[in-house]
Every structure is written in structure tokens, then in C-alpha cells.
């Protein structure tokens with residue numbers, strides 16, 4: 072789940088892109104990059120690491136220009152190498168840089184098509200480089216450099232690309248281009264500010280990046296919609312795909328997004344509190360006479376939900392695990408051994424919150440079970456009498472193929488297993504999962520802001536459809552074992 076941002080200002084925008092990326096860092100920790108457009112030059116600086124590691128004063132000074140895009144990466148395709156850091160660049164037509172959040176599921180077929188028909192070579196394993204070349208080819212076919220040409224290119228791209236994608240690009244001589252896939256799986260929000268009487272625009276994965284850079288959130292980019300902001304700050308928008316069911320990714324609300332973001336008009340913080348309420352109500356339904364002494368969140372992402380669980384149950388909420396703030400998110404680390412080691416480095420219990428107590432640990436989700444298995448053991452070692460575990464999301468039983476790197480069902484702890492089996496593996500005394508209907512209601516909220524979701528990792532329903540052999544092929548390419556082999560070779 073990468074973070075993307077694009078800004079058109081009237082002065083240099085690199086410093087603001089940098090600031091925006093620092094608050095999107097939770098979406099991708101492996102690589103970061105910024106590209107800016109100034110006169111006849113596109114400048115790109117990118118590399119592996121956190122935003123703060125990739126840029127220094129010298130690189131920032133080179134990134135001149137009033138139009139720019141930024142990216143922080145969590146790979147879902149190709150390798151973790153620096154040559155697949157984004158933004159990507161192509162020199163023709165005009166010069167384009169592009170950054171992508173999401174994952175294409177027809178990359179292989181597109182790559183062949185792009186080579187054979189469009190006569191363009193893709194030099195990495197990245198789906199985003201394929202996407203850029205499709206856009207470049209379709210823009211080239213328009214024989215013009217205008218918002219209308221960009222919209223036509225986006226329309227054609229939607230016909231060719233299948234998957235989840237939110238995209239920002241800068242086209243030399245035109246400005247900023249942004250678009251969202253026809254189902255709106257991946258998020259993208261549009262903001263505006265007025266500086267000295269002149270309008271400036273930004274698009275970003277999450278509204279928190281707009282808050283930090285002083286842009287007011289105007290609205291979410293609509294599914295399939297194209298946005299162009301010209302170099303002089305004029306905004307053009309157009310629907311570039313026939314209307315489809317809007318199915319934003321529900322996992323954004325469960326785990327990925329920051330709680331202080333608004334996404335498709337829903338507050339992530341409020342959605343998580345409602346998840347906690349519903350989970351608490353389910354626990355009360357199942358065991359009205361429960362013996363829980365304390366609710367303990369598993370930091371960071373479960374805190375909003377855990378607090379509400381405690382409120383509903385009427386028991387104490389206590390911080391029982393202290394998080395080492397210098398260790399990043401474990402779930403988005405690239406390999407299983409790194410993820411497993413990081414949980415212990417990241418979380419340490421406060422024994423007095425566990426000793427002789429019946430504790431209910433609450434996490435936002437249980438995916439591979441890496442975190443929960445270790446946490447349950449830590450709670451026991453710290454002296455808990457009984458350890459219960461509740462997940463604010465249902466069992467994750469199916470791969471995610473639209474931008475979250477969990478492509479192999481066999482790596483998911485709940486795959487082909489009953490809740491009782493998972494409870495035994497995690498070693499807890501009681502395991503409670505949220506029901507999917509409750510999760511969906513929690514996110515769509517009292518205003519029913521969202522009617523449908525991409526909930527594929529919970530129910531195995533893929534809104535784009537999938538080729539018959541897709542999951543088998545992706546397993547060979549992207550299982551933890553395949554990634555390990557690739558790193559060795």
C-alpha cells in the first residue's frame with residue numbers, strides 16, 4: 072500500500088511533497104521518491120529507505136519546479152530494489168513521471184502487449200512501469216498535449232489495465248495528471264488552497280497529507296475520474312470510465328490508513344471506533360457473563376477499536392504493551408523472518424497489567440498471525456491468568472491482489488482453518504473475530520456513506536474478476552519463499 076501525492080503550486084513544491092510523504096510513511100517503508108517539473112526538465116530523486124533517509128539537503132535543492140509528485144513504496148510486484156522505487160520516468164511523449172498506489176492483475180499480458188504492439192520495453196518487474204508505459208502510449212496516440220488528450224489517454228488506459236490503481240503523474244508542458252481505477256479500490260483525495268489570490272491544488276492517498284501541507288480537502292477523486300491541473304493552476308476533471316460499482320478497499324479502514332484521515336468521506340478514526348463498538352457487542356452477546364478484567368490494545372492500529380470494546384464491556388482499558396517508536400510497521404516488512412523478529416523488538420509488556428488478570432487483547436486484524444502468536448505468549452509470560460484475543464476484522468482467508476502484499480493464501484493463518492483451529496495455533500484461551508457485516512456497517516457508518524466494498528481478503532470476491540491461473544502464478548512470483556529466493560540470487 073504505497074502513499075502518493077501530487078502538488079501544483081506557484082513556487083517550488085519539493086519541500087511540501089517531502090512533508091506530505093512523511094505523513095504517508097505508514098503506507099510504505101521500503102523506498103521513497105520525488106519528481107518535479109521545471110521548464111524543460113523533469114528531475115527525479117528516489118531510493119530505498121524511509122523518506123527521511125532518501126533525501127538530504129543537496130537532493131532537495133535539485134528538485135526545483137512548481138509541479139511535483141511523491142511516492143513511498145510497499146512493494147506488491149517485482150523486487151524491493153532501488154530500480155523499482157518510484158516515480159518512474161519515460162522520455163516520450165513529452166517526458167512523463169508517474170507514481171502508483173495499487174496493483175495490476177494483468178501485468179504479464181500487458182507487458183507482452185506493450186512490447187509487441189506499443190514497441191516499448193519494460194525494464195523492471197514493476198507493474199507500475201507497465202502502467203506508465205500504457206499511459207505514455209495512449210497519450211502519444213492523441214497527437215496533442217491538452218487536458219482533453221490526457222482524459223482520452225486515461226479512458227483508454229482504463230480499458231487496458233485491470234486491478235487497483237490510484238495514480239499521480241507529471242507531464243512536461245502540461246502539468247499534473249491524476250486518476251483512480253474505475254472501482255475506486257485505492258483511495259485518492261483532492262485538495263485546494265489559495266495563496267496570494269491564486270489557486271493551488273494537491274492530490275494524495277490520504278487527507279492527512281493535505282492537512283499537513285495546508286490544503287483544504289475538496290472531495291475524493293471519483294472512481295474512474297481523471298484530474299488535470301495545468302502548470303498555471305487551472306483544474307480540469309472528467310469521468311473517464313463508465314460508471315461501475317464503487318468498491319473502496321475495506322482494509323484501508325481496518326489497518327492501512329491513519330486514523331486522522333478522511334477517506335471516501337468516512338473518518339477512519341470513527342470507523343475504527345464503530346468497529347470496536349460492534350466487536351464489544353458481539354462479545355457481550357456471546358458471553359454476557361464474561362470474566363474479562365482488562366482490555367489491552369496491540370499498538371498502534373488497534374487502539375481506537377480497543378477503547379470502544381472496553382467501553383461497551385464496561386471494563387478497564389489499559390496500555391499493556393509499550394511500542395518502541397523506532398521500529399516501523401511489521402506487517403508491511405518484506406520478509407517473514409524480518410516481520411517475526413520485529414514484533415518482539417517492537418512490543419514489550421508491562422507485567423503489572425497482566426499479572427493474575429484475565430486480559431482481552433484487541434488487534435485490528437490477524438493476517439499471518441505473526442503478531443498475535445507472539446503477543447499471546449508475552450501476555451502469558453507476563454503472568455496473565457487467561458488470554459483472550461479479539462480481532463476488529465474478520466478472518467483473513469483470501470489473498471489481496473489490489474495493492475496489499477498478501478498474495479498467497481497458504482501464508483494466512485486463517486486459510487482453510489476454522490476459528491477453533493486458529494485459536495489453537497495462536498495459543499489463546501478464546502478468539503473472537505468481527506463479523507464481516509458488522510465491519511462493513513462500521514465503515515459505512517450511520518450515513519451509509521459507502522454501499523459496497525472490496526472485502527476480497529475476507530470473502531474471496533474479486534470485483535475485477537481474475538484469470539483462472541492467476542493465484543497459482545502469483546504464488547510462484549510473490550510467496551515469501553519466492554521473495555527469499557530472489558533476494559539470494
Ligand SMILES: O=P(O)(O)OC[C@H]1O[C@H](OP(=O)(O)OP(=O)(O)O)[C@H](O)[C@@H]1O
Pocket residue numbers: 326369370371372373399400401402403434435436437438439440441442443
Ligand atoms: O497477523 P499479522 O501478520 O501479524 O498482521 C497483523 C498485524 O500487523 C499490523 O501491525 P503493524 O505492526 O504492521 O502496524 P501497527 O503498529 O500500525 O499496528 C496489524 O495492526 C496487526 O497488528
Ligand SMILES: NC(=O)CC[C@H](N)C(=O)O
Pocket residue numbers: 072073074144145146147148149155171172173174175197198199474475
Ligand atoms: N503497495 C503499492 O501500492 C505498490 C505499488 C506497485 N505495485 C509497486 O509494487 O511498486
Ligand SMILES: [Mg+2]
Pocket residue numbers: 369370371372373434435442
Ligand atoms: Mg498492529
